[in-house]
Amino acid sequence: xxxxxxxxxxxxxxxxxxxxxxxxxxxxxxxxxxxxxxxxxxxxxxxxxxxxxxxxxxxxxxxxxxxxxxxxxxxxxxxxxxxxxxxxxxxxxxxxxxxxxxxxxxxxxxxxxxxxxxxxxxxxxxxxxxxxxxxxxxxxxxxxxxxxxxxxxxxxxxxxxxxxxxxxxxxxxxxxxxxxxxxxxxxxxxxxxxxxxxxxxxxxxxxxxxxxxxxxxxxxxxxxxxxxxxxxxxxxxxxxxxxxxxxxxxxxxxxxxxxxxxxxxxxxxxxxxxxxxxxxxxxxxxxxxxxxxxxxxxxxxxxxxxxxxxxxxxxxxxxxxxxxxxxxxxxxxxxxxxxxxxxxxxxxxxxxxxxxxxxxxxxxxxxxxxxxxxxxxxxxxxxxxxxxxxxxxxxxxxxxxxxxxxxxxxxxxxxxxxxxxxxxxxxxxxxxxxxxxxxxxxxxxxxxxxxxxxxxxxxxxxxxxxxxxxxxx
Amino acid sequence: xxxxxxxxxxxxxxxxxxxxxxxxxxxxxxxxxxxxxxxxxxxxxxxxxxxxxxxxxxxxxxxxxxxxxxxxxxxxxxxxxxxxxxxxxxxxxxxxxxxxxxxxxxxxxxxxxxxxxxxxxxxxxxxxxxxxxxxxxxxxxxxxxxxxxxxxxxxxxxxxxxxxxxxxxxxxxxxxxxxxxxxxxxxxxxxxxxxxxxxxxxxxxxxxxxxxxxxxxxxxxxxxxxxxxxxxxxxxxxxxxxxxxx
Numbered sequence: 001x002x003x004x005x006x007x008x009x010x011x012x013x014x015x016x017x018x019x020x021x022x023x024x025x026x027x028x029x030x031x032x033x034x035x036x037x038x039x040x041x042x043x044x045x046x047x048x049x050x051x052x053x054x055x056x057x058x059x060x061x062x063x064x065x066x067x068x069x070x071x072x073x074x075x076x077x078x079x080x081x082x083x084x085x086x087x088x089x090x091x092x093x094x095x096x097x098x099x100x101x102x103x104x105x106x107x108x109x110x111x112x113x114x115x116x117x118x119x120x121x122x123x124x125x126x127x128x129x130x131x132x133x134x135x136x137x138x139x140x141x142x143x144x145x146x147x148x149x150x151x152x153x154x155x156x157x158x159x160x161x162x163x164x165x166x167x168x169x170x171x172x173x174x175x176x177x178x179x180x181x182x183x184x185x186x187x188x189x190x191x192x193x194x195x196x197x198x199x200x201x202x203x204x205x206x207x208x209x210x211x212x213x214x215x216x217x218x219x220x221x222x223x224x225x226x227x228x229x230x231x232x233x234x235x236x237x238x239x240x241x242x243x244x245x246x247x248x249x250x251x252x253x254x255x256x257x258x259x260x261x262x263x264x265x266x267x268x269x270x271x272x273x274x275x276x277x278x279x280x281x282x283x284x285x286x287x288x289x290x291x292x293x294x295x296x297x298x299x300x301x302x303x304x305x306x307x308x309x310x311x312x313x314x315x316x317x318x319x320x321x322x323x324x325x326x327x328x329x330x331x332x333x334x335x336x337x338x339x340x341x342x343x344x345x346x347x348x349x350x351x352x353x354x355x356x357x358x359x360x361x362x363x364x365x366x367x368x369x370x371x372x373x374x375x376x377x378x379x380x381x382x383x384x385x386x387x388x389x390x391x392x393x394x395x396x397x398x399x400x401x402x403x404x405x406x407x408x409x410x411x412x413x414x415x416x417x418x419x420x421x422x423x424x425x426x427x428x429x430x431x432x433x434x435x436x437x438x439x440x441x442x443x444x445x446x447x448x449x450x451x452x453x454x455x456x457x458x459x460x461x462x463x464x465x466x467x468x469x470x471x472x473x
Numbered sequence: 474x475x476x477x478x479x480x481x482x483x484x485x486x487x488x489x490x491x492x493x494x495x496x497x498x499x500x501x502x503x504x505x506x507x508x509x510x511x512x513x514x515x516x517x518x519x520x521x522x523x524x525x526x527x528x529x530x531x532x533x534x535x536x537x538x539x540x541x542x543x544x545x546x547x548x549x550x551x552x553x554x555x556x557x558x559x560x561x562x563x564x565x566x567x568x569x570x571x572x573x574x575x576x577x578x579x580x581x582x583x584x585x586x587x588x589x590x591x592x593x594x595x596x597x598x599x600x601x602x603x604x605x606x607x608x609x610x611x612x613x614x615x616x617x618x619x620x621x622x623x624x625x626x627x628x629x630x631x632x633x634x635x636x637x638x639x640x641x642x643x644x645x646x647x648x649x650x651x652x653x654x655x656x657x658x659x660x661x662x663x664x665x666x667x668x669x670x671x672x673x674x675x676x677x678x679x680x681x682x683x684x685x686x687x688x689x690x691x692x693x694x695x696x697x698x699x700x701x702x703x704x705x706x707x708x709x710x711x712x713x714x715x716x717x718x719x
Contacts, residue, residue, distance in 0.1 A: 425563040427547035428523050429577040429631060439576060443567030
């Protein structure tokens with residue numbers, strides 16, 4: 001009776017009705033409004049960073065200022081984002097705590113309302129809780145510390161562990177990769193640095209919870225995960241913010257490095273309020289026999305642009321993207337996957353399901369690259385879209401480049417409309433129209449929801465039900 | 474009156490009368506059959522009673538246990554106790570039979586209450602054994618990839634679990650081989666009770682050999698044109714419909 005057991009697990013509270021609350025702003029460090037060199041210098045100074053990071057930031061700022069918004073292919077809504085009205089760094093100045101008792105009261109209450117300490121006790125190996133720019137709480141189970149696992153925020157990572165941090169930082173995703181990776185590289189703060197030593201298998205997930213509290217704020221966390229040879233790790237992140245009248249920006253960079261035979265699973269449940277721009281660059285490098293899986297669910301934000309990528313660098317490496325997107329009224333979920341096959345016998349798998357509700361729009365953008373100098377590579381992409389209402393929209397933009405010997409790419413795409421006969425059938429059995437629709441939509445994504453850890457899959461089903469409320473008619 | 478009463482019912486689809494001044498009364502405790510050639514409005518009648526938006530009631534009354542069903546939503550009609558086994562049961566990908574039936578039962582309970590899970594699964598298994606369904610089917614998606622016969626059994630399973638006060642079974646015998654027909658018929662017979670009325674739509678006398686009706690009606694041109702006892706079905710089998718409908 002596993003289903004009943006599931007119901008007893010505490011909610012993760014990623015839904016926007018329970019997460020739509022805020023506390024008064026009271027920040028010791030505030031970089032002000034707008035972006036220029038002084039802001040970057042201020043952030044670096046407050047964080048007391050080494051010179052090489054400041055140099056890295058300043059170089060990135062220059063790239064950001066020079067690059068145009070990518071509106072020649074992406075949504076023109078990017079042009080509504082006014083970089084001069086964003087606040088780039090807000091912090092209370094309190095040091096990150098290792099026990100919840102020490103965390104400042106309002107921040108602690110925030111995470112308690114979001115259920116974070118409860119989940120930590122229930123099933124997590126470690127938690128990092130970020131409030132606006134800085135991590136407020138971070139802790140990891142003792143046995144992992146003994147095994148040499150490092151789980152800290154990015155600032156602590158670059159200061160304390162430069163030998164591990166520096167060789168990989170900005171290498172998987174260069175600041176110049178795109179306008180938003182440049183922006184993040186200039187003003188990043190928070191995010192996780194994780195190192196799992198050779199052969200260590202972290203059995204329980206590590207979790208980060210990203211919370212935006214302030215209005216007109218930009219959150220730019222930076223995550224670097226290195227799984228050394230033969231190690232394994234699952235990392236989960238949840239994101240929420242209260243709803244404000246003005247736009248908020250979330251622009252993260254996440255770099256994963258899976259060394260020989262390592263396995264990384266990276267799970268995201270993104271439910272930002274619908275005025276958050278969510279412009280995220282995520283990429284992993286997989287060495288020989290390594291595996292990287294991105295398991296990604298986008299429910300919130302007004303405009304999401306996110307295409308998790310795996311660069312398959314070593315023989316027999318495997319990359320996977322499992323992706324669910326829900327685009328409700330006024331939302332555009334522009335998501336996808338990139339698989340770059342640079343070694344023989346590499347395989348990749350992309351399964352993407354999107355649901356468009358009301359005038360919501362879900363786009364799939366995919367890139368599969370298999371050059372002529374590699375052989376025996378396989379990619380399989382399945383991309384299904386469900387349209388709930390007459391005015392819902394979906395688009396697919398697959399880019400496939402495949403040459404070389406014995407390489408194959410398979411791309412299947414389908415678009416279906418929520419069937420009126422199916423809804424009638426379900427209503428004939430006593431379900432209300434909303435219940436029928438949400439069960440139907442849950443059914444559509446069910447095989448992918450099973451890929452999420454159980455704690456998240458229960459929450460996801462509930463979030464989908466919430467999204468379906470008010471979609472009737 | 475306990476049971477289903479249809480009074481002077483007219484249903485129009487795209488300007489055309491598909492049910493035209495129909496009268497029918499099926500008291501609780503009785504099983505009636507409607508027979509008739511294709512296109513005489515039998516399935517339209519079932520959809521109109523169930524509240525399908527494309528089959529609006531133009532005039533007349535549909536009463537279930539004395540309460541009018543006209544104007545209610547399909548789910549309200551269901552929760553009032555009317556069950557329709559579909560001629561073509563619909564697939565619901567990704568929704569398991571167990572979860573679906575459980576959600577339907579929960580929808581009948583007051584807000585915040587849920588069915589007792591162990592008791593639910595016990596009952597579900599019991600009914601599945603009765604219908605000779607593989608217990609593995611509980612976790613299969615509703616009707617997805619089912620054979621015609623499996624779909625019909627799945628609908629009957631839902632009927633047994635939801636325990637309606639009135640069930641209308643639309644061509645429950647189509648697509649069933651003789652063994653499956655026997656199994657389904659046995660379940661329908663077991664489901665007969667003095668609390669429950671049933672209305673079978675069928676083309677064939679065959680079903681009525683297994684599920685013996687209390688009355689047989691012939692529908693033609695959107696209304697009942699002849700009624701009689703079980704012997705009427707035998708007569709139709711040998712003579713066809715022309716002598717009545719013509």
